[in-house]
Amino acid sequence: MAGHSKFKNIMHRKGAQDKKRAGLFAKLGKEIMVAAKMGGPDPDSNSRLRLAIATAKSQSMPKDNIERAIKKGAGGDEADTLEEIRYEGYGPGGIAVIVDVLTDNRNRSAADIRAIFNKAGGSMGESGSVAFMFDRVGEILLPTEVGDNDTVFEAALEAGAEDVSSSEDGHEIICQPDDLHAVAGELETKFGDLKGCKLAWKPQNLVPVDEDKVESLFKFLDALDDNDDVQNVTANFDVADDVMEKLAG
Template sequence: MAGHSKWAKLKHFKGAIDAKRGKIFSRISRDLTLAAKAGGGDPDANPRLRTILLKARDANMPNDNIDRAIKKGTGELPGVSYEDATYEGYGPGGVAMIVKVTTDNKNRAAADVRSVFSRYGGNLAGAGAVAFNFTHAGQFLIAKDKTTEDQLMEVALDAGADDIITTEEGHEVRCPIPAFDKVSQALEQAGIKPDSAEIAYIPNNTVAIDAGVAESLQKLHDALDEIDDVQSVFSNEE
């Protein structure tokens, strides 16, 4: 999201929880429903569901909301049918962008995303137009005070992670998508709570932008974030 590093995205999400609590709850609810639909409603047997439950509790989402979302996914309660979709495009300054949505109406979602791109100096592109600029992988962000790089190497690499990057901001663990649930479970069992855990689009290279472009890009990010269906936005600016 805007900011625009992976750590800035995390801070942006945490800051948005209080300002846009209803919208955050709605997005987490959709994730819970999809996770329960795919892997069942038992978090002990569904690592993906456990990961999203951590996000729900970090956001102080009420238990009733959580239970309702899970039961919609398992079919115990009636609910709308959600689908995932991914859109690719270019923002100001030629920045490559990938927008992930979860929606009950793909036509509406596509129209909303296209409208925002057009309004804020970007353009939506076809499938595959920018995806080659990114690696689609599991990504965990962990604050430095929660663990050491040595402990992460022992826990995460053994579980299938293929890269650990430590910077001044914290630790980043990357893994192939099929290993995401196993790495998530290994971190949980080791008592290491990620600040963020998601299937991300990680840029292979970045584009330098000036202050003017950065401001325009911020507005585009914020406008996309206002769309209810949008779950995540990934971009390759520095």
């Protein structure tokens, strides 16, 4: 189980459960509100909003929720109070972690995130303390059933992607951040609804996690993900398949 893959990462590791949580839609709604506030309510002229809507749709967020979030953002008020913050640090097993937050209270978020790190035996770092270990990329997820590896690989490269990884969980397409909307649009036209579409942090290298640290690592990642202000959690961990099988059993 590798932390760099969104199929394997915290947000998708609990995908079936998260889709049932109102909290997931609230987080997606926050991003839509901020995008609409910053660039206007028209997705055709607002690339960040286009991506936010695509991500929300990929997580089965109802159309009414999306439209309501756009209106809130365009109207100001609630969106005015939201601030984007990135926290960085080290978690159990020495893994590097990036936590992207949208909050209406910077002090509360900082205290909450620091407490989660401390409780897990980790440590918060300064801005930039671990970000240099990651690359900023565009990431698109497609379901397995849309096509075989070769078909998806050829279509993704033709659309402008840089890399494709396929597994039993699905297809993960990586592209330059500025190309995300164009690549996602072409793949959606060809294959239908996307499973995911967003800007992401991709670790340059992975850190193996010892078996005795895995359970505490996942509790730590879950605690971050369950925080209402946290939008995304990315970590550079790698857990051996046999260890994952033991945990699942």
